[in-house]
Amino acid sequence: MSFKWEYISTLKSKSFLYKETKKVAGLINQGFNEFEIKNKAKKDNIFQVNTEARRSEIASTVLKRLKVLDDFFIEKIVNGDIETGKQIVVYSIMKTDRLFFEFMHEVFREKMLFKDFILYDKDFNIFFNRKKEQSEKVASWSDSTFCKLKQVYIRILFESGLLKGQRRKREVVRPIIEEEVVQHLKEIGDSKYLNALIGEV
Incomplete structure (x- = not known):
């Protein structure tokens, strides 16, 4: 990946989210797509947070991070x-x-x-x-x-x-x-x- 992309400061309102990442990686391994995962986050509250806005934010953040990982890394997060x-x-x-x-x-x-x-x-x-x-x-x-x-x-x-x-x-x-x-x-x-x-x- 080239380092021509813009500097961003959005990390200031985010966190490590290891447990949430492992949960979503598990769903990806089970065959769930991005839309289904976001829907589960909102409707089923899989991250155990109060507001729908926060559920959506966590889902978007975690999915963005997982998109840059290949199957090897996703498998390692789930089962390593x-x-x-x-x-x-x-x-x-x-x-x-x-x-x-x-x-x-x-x-x-x-x-x-x-x-x-x-x-x-x-x-x-x-x-x-x-x-x-x-x-x-x-x-x-x-x-x-x-x-x-x-x-x-x-x-x-x-x-x-x-x-x-x-x-x-x-x-x-x-x-x-x-x-x-x-x-x-x-x-x-x-x-x-x-x-x-x-x-x-």
Whole structure:
């Protein structure tokens, strides 16, 4: 996938959604199509949330992420171990959100490369300031947008097991990824996402 797509800030109102992603992946494996899944989300409340608007939002977000995954990854989310499934969800977020991928590649990956395993507030500030200099669109976002993005990034990393702690001392954790998944990422030409996750050049 080319990195010519636009920067977006919609992740600020979304979250990791691992359980929801696994549920929808299971429905896809059973042969349900996008329309049927969205209908089940609204009518059957498969995500156990109060409002119909939120049900639709979760369904749309999860389906968008799953669309960038092939059958191998969807099968792994459904039937693989939890830790592998979580890393595949992180991969799907990187594939659908340019800014999050660049954060993972430029900040998270470098933390592991340089053995600097604490993620500080200043790391986010430096990253976002650099992006503001590189993109007029990012520069136009409000301070509250960056504050929310930071919170969501931390929560995604924490819930996926890539971070210990969500407060001041946030320790970066190198994930253990199944060799089968590592090889598949390399075979399909997505090594850059793998490197962002495991801290390799």
